[in-house]
Amino acid sequence: MTLTNELVDWTFERKCEKAVEALARNGFPAVYCKTGQEAIDYIMGEAAEANSIGFGGSLSVVDLKLAERLKELGKELLIHSAPGLTPEERLAIMHRQLNCDLFLTGTNALTLSGCLVNIDATGNRVGSMLFGPKKVIVVAGRNKLVNGTIDEAIKRVKEWSAPPNAKRLGYKTPCASSGFCSDCHAPDRICRITTIIDCKPRHTDLRVLVVNADLGL
Numbered sequence: 001m002t003l004t005n006e007l008v009d010w011t012f013e014r015k016c017e018k019a020v021e022a023l024a025r026n027g028f029p030a031v032y033c034k035t036g037q038e039a040i041d042y043i044m045g046e047a048a049e050a051n052s053i054g055f056g057g058s059l060s061v062v063d064l065k066l067a068e069r070l071k072e073l074g075k076e077l078l079i080h081s082a083p084g085l086t087p088e089e090r091l092a093i094m095h096r097q098l099n100c101d102l103f104l105t106g107t108n109a110l111t112l113s114g115c116l117v118n119i120d121a122t123g124n125r126v127g128s129m130l131f132g133p134k135k136v137i138v139v140a141g142r143n144k145l146v147n148g149t150i151d152e153a154i155k156r157v158k159e160w161s162a163p164p165n166a167k168r169l170g171y172k173t174p175c176a177s178s179g180f181c182s183d184c185h186a187p188d189r190i191c192r193i194t195t196i197i198d199c200k201p202r203h204t205d206l207r208v209l210v211v212n213a214d215l216g217l
């Protein structure tokens with residue numbers, strides 16, 4: 001590892017720890033993971049008791065290759081983006097995610113004051129984060145940290161998450177070609193629901209893993 005990488009890791013470690021402390025103050029069980037592998041180990045441990053596992057469509061979770069590992073354990077995986085599904089089947093899986101044993105997702109932004117900020121198009125991902133699943137684990141890579149206000153967190157999402165996600169999902173939005181948000185009103189607009197989770201939802205076992213690695217968008 002180069003000295004530069006060492007110092008970057010150290011800087012992010014301080015910020016991750018600050019986020020974990022703030023999340024704990026806001027009532028979330030929060031864990032610092034030094035590496036992606038530590039996050040994988042935590043999730044695999046928590047998944048042992050779960051039969052049905054929902055995936056919010058997050059690249060952070062894809063980056064950790066969790067679906068492959070959980071499938072080997074014979075878990076029922078609820079993945080609405082699986083190839084070959086009809087629109088009706090996709091919708092049915094999204095509904096089932098709302099009541100699964102364990103829901104896995106990333107977050108579009110995490111402020112150092114311990115708030116989770118997300119922008120969604122359909123609402124299945126953010127809906128499942130709030131209420132329904134027996135357990136929710138949010139994986140927050142260090143690239144999601146925002147040392148600022150909720151408005152700055154939303155700005156991060158519009159600058160760094162939404163345009164590449166629109167491109168990834170093949171939507172016809174201005175940002176999918178320009179790379180910049182123009183606050184469009186395109187039929188394919190993916191920014192339709194903004195959620196701010198500023199304290200742990202009362203009846204949801206929502207845990208946050210803050211990982212010292214770049215994960216997702």
Ligand code: SF4
Nearest residue numbers: 162175181182184191
């Ligand atoms: S509002 Fe429209 S242009 Fe802006 S990020 Fe969302 S989908 Fe893209």
